[in-house]
Amino acid sequence: MARSSQTQMAVLGGLSIEPMTAYALREAIRDVLGHFWSESFGQIYPTLQTLEEEGHVRRREGPRARSSVFEITGSGTARLIELLTEPIRGTPPRDGLLLRLFFGRTLGRERCRGLLEAARDTALKNLQGYESLQTQLSAQEGDTPDWPFIEVTIRAGIHHSRATIAWADESLAALGDPAGHPEPEEPQP
Amino acid sequence: MARSSQTQMAVLGGLSIEPMTAYALREAIRDVLGHFWSESFGQIYPTLQTLEEEGHVRRREGPRARSSVFEITGSGTARLIELLTEPIRGTPPRDGLLLRLFFGRTLGRERCRGLLEAARDTALKNLQGYESLQTQLSAQEGDTPDWPFIEVTIRAGIHHSRATIAWADESLAALGDPAGHPEPEEPQP
DNA sequence: TGCTAGAAATATCTGGCAGATACAAGGAGG
DNA sequence: CCTCCTTGTATCTGCCAGATATTTCTAGCA
Incomplete structure (x- = not known):
């Protein structure tokens, strides 16, 4: 074996x-x-x-x-x-970012915001990379029999990057206000 | 050190x-x-x-x-x-699903669809798990100072599960037609 | 022609880490 | 009393990343 x-x-x-x-x-x-x-x-x-x-x-x-x-x-x-x-052998998860955020009270709110902003930035950069890769390769190999499968893997990256950006934005908003007052409201007209 | x-x-x-x-x-x-x-x-x-x-x-x-x-x-x-x-030590990626899909021409279209359906199923199950965990814990610990940070990690799971489901659906549609005819065209008026 | 820097290429070693496994001891139930 | 399940402690094998050493080829420059 x-x-x-x-x-x-x-x-x-x-x-x-x-x-x-x-x-x-x-x-x-x-x-x-x-x-x-x-x-x-x-x-x-x-x-x-x-x-x-x-x-x-x-x-x-x-x-x-x-x-x-x-x-x-x-x-x-x-x-x-x-x-x-063969069946897919799932790698056990080991996400250092989420581990740090989980202990966010110990780490401090400001540092957590910094981590989230950095994560957002790299996700955005990755997203742009995926998108340009997609247009470039689809023009170049769009007719080969491999292309549909390759594109699937690129779109996985696109979806995940977008999800990360949306999550980071949401989380930054949730952790935005310094402890105490609940939320900075938009001024009502 | x-x-x-x-x-x-x-x-x-x-x-x-x-x-x-x-x-x-x-x-x-x-x-x-x-x-x-x-x-x-x-x-x-x-x-x-x-x-x-x-x-x-x-x-x-x-x-x-x-x-x-x-x-x-x-x-x-x-x-x-x-x-x-300390700076986050990023684990090098090792996604067995995407690796198999990348070599999809060798693996075969049908098996790829099977993998995608399985991935969709587990993502859906995970999503439901996250959502019930969120409502349950928010009622239980919603007032503790740890909760905002814990919720951030749960919402990361929610976003990623949703992204996986959307991606799998999209990919199943893209790989949907049996090999041969390139694409089921929209009928032109 | 010769010199040097850097790229291409091959190879090894250390240590983190997962997974399997073994084993001890107490509690629950029959 | 017997047996299974849970709790709890501990070790070993092997996968794997990252760092590092070493050699050969190429290109630029004088």
Whole structure:
């Protein structure tokens, strides 16, 4: 029973697009899957080693001395499908922002507002990134059979960024008034 | 320079509410912070050990033989504030659902729809959980100074669940037609 | 031609952390 | 008294991120 490694899935998936060196693989994962996945060198090299021993990838001479280009084999493709079909292994949640806000009374209201504003800013920046990525890629690869699936992942980022912005705004309003008086009312005409 | 441990923050935070045994601490973290944080026994015990050696928690005799109740000390509270003030250490993303959808052409359209429907279902269930938790807790603790901060974390869950549901619906529609004909066009008048 | 800076590429090690597992002891119910 | 469930304590394996060291190639510059 082959050990179920999350890294194997990403590595085989990357190589299923095109053969690459380990270095390029990491770059690709960072740039293309970066919004929802990440791998480190410390994992990629041993994983490629294992996959080679199991016959799921083949090593070829790379463009440089002592560099290797890896390509996926037939059994590697089968293994990829097997891994993709496996039940999703949910990573246990670890949200440092929400943990700090939960202990907000200890941390202090002002610092909480600062955290919320920072979260809002990065979410806004991410949102803009997703949107430009979407228009750019849809023009570029809108006809490939992969595009509908890729777009789904981008739209996940868009939805989540919007949700984060709305939540941060709402929370800033809720934590807005210094303790005591309930809310700064709009002046009524 | 004390090693920056995420677990220390959660443990000290929990003990800042009230003294507890290690077991109860884990229960509390699972039940109260469970929506955005998790700790395992394997981390809690050695962390309590370390904190005791550093004088940040004090061990007392528990209700049973060989059981200990831990309470936070003055230096522990200071340490907690120090940890809460530290910059947020972002966990690298690892979303198994989006990874599978990205390789959707390999996985197959039908299986992707299945994954999306499952994600939608759990998000809906979570949403209902958050909403009932909000009404229940707001009646119960609505007056405590902790409540505004706790509510912020619950509303984060609500916003994210709603975003997930909307995204899943949108994506199911986008992947709706069986492969072949590109898109069910609106009939032109 | 040679020098240097930086990028590309390969590799290893440390330590946080999850999950599984084992085990002790008391309470509840039969 | 027996057995199961809950409470409670503790350890071990293995995944994985991040930092770091090292070598090779490329480009710019003199």
